Amino acid sequence: MMKRKLMMVERIMYVDSKTPLNCVFTAKISGVLQEENFKLALEKIQRKHALLRSRIDTSSEQYPFFIEEKEMTSIPLRIIERHTDEDWLKESEKEWFRLFDDDKKPLGQVVWVKGQDVSEILWVLPHCICDGTSLVTLMRELLSLLDDPSLELDSYQAFTSVSDFLPSDFNTKKKVRKARFYLLMAKLFFLMQRKSKIxxxxxxxxxxxxxxxxxxxxxxxxxxxxxxxxxxxxxxxxxxxxxxxxxxxxxxxxxxxxxxxxxxxxxxxxxxxxxxxxxxxxxxxxxxxxxxxxxxxxxxxxxxxxxxxxxxxxxxxxxxxxxxxxxxxxxxxxxxxxxxxxxxxxxxxIPSKYQNFRLETIISPTxxxxxxxxxxxxxxxxxxxxxxxxxxxxxxxxxxxxxxxxxxxxxxxxxxx
CATH class of the missing domain: 3.30.559.30 (Nonribosomal peptide synthetase, condensation domain)
Incomplete structure (x- = not known):
C-alpha cells in the first residue's frame, strides 16, 4: 500500500485542506454512451493508478501524506442533462471549487454532460496529483474503455519518494550543503519581504x-x-x-x-x-x-x-x-x-474514431x-x-x-x- 509524503510542488498545488485547486479536462463526443460502461471504465482506471485510490492525510505527520486506502469508494460519476453547447463550461467552472476532502472518496471525479447524440466528458482532478500529460492519459483510457469495457490496463508501481528517481552516483552529501545554502537564502528572502494582505x-x-x-x-x-x-x-x-x-x-x-x-x-x-x-x-x-x-x-x-x-x-x-x-x-x-x-x-x-462514438474535439484544460x-x-x-x-x-x-x-x-x- 502506498504511503508517501507529498513532494514540494505537490504541496504547493495542494495549497491546504480548505482551498480547492482543480484541473478540468473536457472532450466532446458524438454518439451514444452507456452509463454502465462508465462505471466499469472508472473501476479499471482506479485500479491502475494508485493516486486515484489515495487520500491526503494532513494530521498524522508534520507534512501532508498520500495514503492509499483499501476501502476507497469508486471514482464518482456526476451526470448532467445537456441543454446547450456551453453547459460544459458552466460545469467546468463549478468543478474548479470542488473540495476533495472526503477520506473515503478518491481524488478525482468525472462529469458527463449527457445529450441525446452529443455529450461532453469532464475529468476533474486536484492539480496536486496531475499534470497535462496525466489528464490526456486518463481521457484516452476512459474513452477506450467506454468503447470496449473488456480492455485491460497495465498497472504500475507507485514511487515511494523522490529518492526512487535518483541515480546511484547522486552525491547527497555535496548536494546537502547546496540545499542548506538555498534554504537559508530563501528564509532570509521571506524575512525581508513585506507581509501583504492583498x-x-x-x-x-x-x-x-x-x-x-x-x-x-x-x-x-x-x-x-x-x-x-x-x-x-x-x-x-x-x-x-x-x-x-x-x-x-x-x-x-x-x-x-x-x-x-x-x-x-x-x-x-x-x-x-x-x-x-x-x-x-x-x-x-x-x-x-x-x-x-x-x-x-x-x-x-x-x-x-x-x-x-x-x-x-x-x-x-x-x-x-x-x-x-x-x-x-x-x-x-x-x-x-x-x-x-x-x-x-x-x-x-487520442484517437478520434471509435466503434460506438466519435471524439469530435478536445477542449484545453481549465x-x-x-x-x-x-x-x-x-x-x-x-x-x-x-x-x-x-x-x-x-x-x-x-x-x-x-x-x-x-x-x-x-x-x-x-x-x-
Missing part, C-alpha cells in the same frame, strides 16, 4: 476559443518556414499583446511548464504525476519583428531546457518543505514577475489558481485545430482586459500569416 476576492473566469484548421495549418507552416516553434511564436505573441494592452504594467515574461517525462524516463507517458519544471522566457527590448522574437525565445527555451536537472530539482524541493507555507502565502499575495503562465500541450494523442497572479493560458491541438483557454481573476486582470489581450495576440498571430 488577495484576489474577485471571480475567476475562463475565455475559450478555437482556431479553424486552415488558420492552424497556416500558423504551423509559417513557423516551419521561419525555423521557429509554434510554442515560441505563441509566447512572443502573448507577451507582445500584454505589452501593447498594458503598457508599462507588462512584465515581458512568460512562465512555461515542461513535461518532466522528457528528463526522467522512469515516469512513463501513462503515469499520473504532478511535477512539471518551469522555464521563464522573455521578450528582448532590442528586437521588434515577431518572428525574430520567436526565434530568440526558441533559442532561450532550448538553452534552459538543456540546463534542467529534473532529478536534482525533485530532490532539492524535498529540502524546501520548511518554507512551503511561506511560498504559498507569497503566491497568494504577490504580483509575480511574469505576465502569464503559458502551457502548450501540443498535439493531443483551472482557477488561488494565486494573486492567476493569469494562465493553456493550448492544445486536436484534429488540426488549436484550442485555447485563458484564465484569470477579475481582481487581477479583468475579463475585458483579458479579451483585449487575447484579440491582440490573435491579430499578431494571424497577421504574421
Amino acid at each position: 488577495r484576489n476576492l474577485g471571480k475567476n473566469y475562463v475565455i475559450h476559443w478555437k482556431l479553424n484548421p486552415e488558420t492552424t495549418t497556416q500558423i504551423t507552416d509559417k513557423c516551419k518556414a521561419h525555423g521557429v516553434s509554434v510554442h515560441s511564436l505563441l509566447c512572443a505573441s502573448f507577451m507582445q499583446a500584454f505589452q501593447d494592452v498594458q503598457g508599462s504594467k507588462a512584465k515581458r515574461k512568460v512562465i512555461s511548464p515542461v513535461d518532466v517525462r522528457h528528463f526522467i524516463p522512469e515516469i512513463k507517458q501513462d503515469h499520473v504525476f504532478a511535477f512539471a519544471p518551469t522555464i521563464e522566457l522573455s521578450l528582448k527590448k532590442d528586437i521588434h519583428d515577431l518572428f525574430d522574437h520567436a526565434g530568440q525565445i526558441k533559442k532561450e527555451l532550448g538553452e534552459k531546457i538543456n540546463k534542467i536537472e529534473a532529478r536534482e530539482l525533485l530532490w532539492m524541493g524535498e529540502q524546501m518543505h520548511p518554507i512551503v507555507d511561506r511560498m504559498i502565502k507569497m503566491l497568494k499575495s504577490s504580483n509575480g514577475g511574469h505576465d502569464i503562465t503559458l502551457s502548450n500541450m501540443g498535439k493531443i494523442n 483551472v482557477a489558481f488561488p494565486w494573486l497572479n492567476s493569469n494562465t493560458l493553456v493550448t492544445t491541438t486536436y484534429n488540426q485545430q488549436m484550442d485555447f483557454t485563458l484564465m484569470s481573476n477579475e481582481d487581477f486582470l479583468s475579463r475585458q482586459k483579458a479579451t483585449e489581450i487575447k484579440d491582440k495576440a490573435l491579430e499578431l498571430l494571424t497577421s504574421s500569416i
Whole structure:
C-alpha cells in the first residue's frame, strides 16, 4: 500500500485542506454512451493508478501524506442533462471549487454532460496529483474503455519518494550543503519581504476559443518556414499583446511548464504525476519583428531546457518543505514577475474514431489558481485545430482586459500569416 509524503510542488498545488485547486479536462463526443460502461471504465482506471485510490492525510505527520486506502469508494460519476453547447463550461467552472476532502472518496471525479447524440466528458482532478500529460492519459483510457469495457490496463508501481528517481552516483552529501545554502537564502528572502494582505476576492473566469484548421495549418507552416516553434511564436505573441494592452504594467515574461517525462524516463507517458519544471522566457527590448522574437525565445527555451536537472530539482524541493507555507502565502499575495503562465500541450494523442462514438474535439484544460497572479493560458491541438483557454481573476486582470489581450495576440498571430 502506498504511503508517501507529498513532494514540494505537490504541496504547493495542494495549497491546504480548505482551498480547492482543480484541473478540468473536457472532450466532446458524438454518439451514444452507456452509463454502465462508465462505471466499469472508472473501476479499471482506479485500479491502475494508485493516486486515484489515495487520500491526503494532513494530521498524522508534520507534512501532508498520500495514503492509499483499501476501502476507497469508486471514482464518482456526476451526470448532467445537456441543454446547450456551453453547459460544459458552466460545469467546468463549478468543478474548479470542488473540495476533495472526503477520506473515503478518491481524488478525482468525472462529469458527463449527457445529450441525446452529443455529450461532453469532464475529468476533474486536484492539480496536486496531475499534470497535462496525466489528464490526456486518463481521457484516452476512459474513452477506450467506454468503447470496449473488456480492455485491460497495465498497472504500475507507485514511487515511494523522490529518492526512487535518483541515480546511484547522486552525491547527497555535496548536494546537502547546496540545499542548506538555498534554504537559508530563501528564509532570509521571506524575512525581508513585506507581509501583504492583498488577495484576489474577485471571480475567476475562463475565455475559450478555437482556431479553424486552415488558420492552424497556416500558423504551423509559417513557423516551419521561419525555423521557429509554434510554442515560441505563441509566447512572443502573448507577451507582445500584454505589452501593447498594458503598457508599462507588462512584465515581458512568460512562465512555461515542461513535461518532466522528457528528463526522467522512469515516469512513463501513462503515469499520473504532478511535477512539471518551469522555464521563464522573455521578450528582448532590442528586437521588434515577431518572428525574430520567436526565434530568440526558441533559442532561450532550448538553452534552459538543456540546463534542467529534473532529478536534482525533485530532490532539492524535498529540502524546501520548511518554507512551503511561506511560498504559498507569497503566491497568494504577490504580483509575480511574469505576465502569464503559458502551457502548450501540443498535439493531443487520442484517437478520434471509435466503434460506438466519435471524439469530435478536445477542449484545453481549465483551472482557477488561488494565486494573486492567476493569469494562465493553456493550448492544445486536436484534429488540426488549436484550442485555447485563458484564465484569470477579475481582481487581477479583468475579463475585458483579458479579451483585449487575447484579440491582440490573435491579430499578431494571424497577421504574421
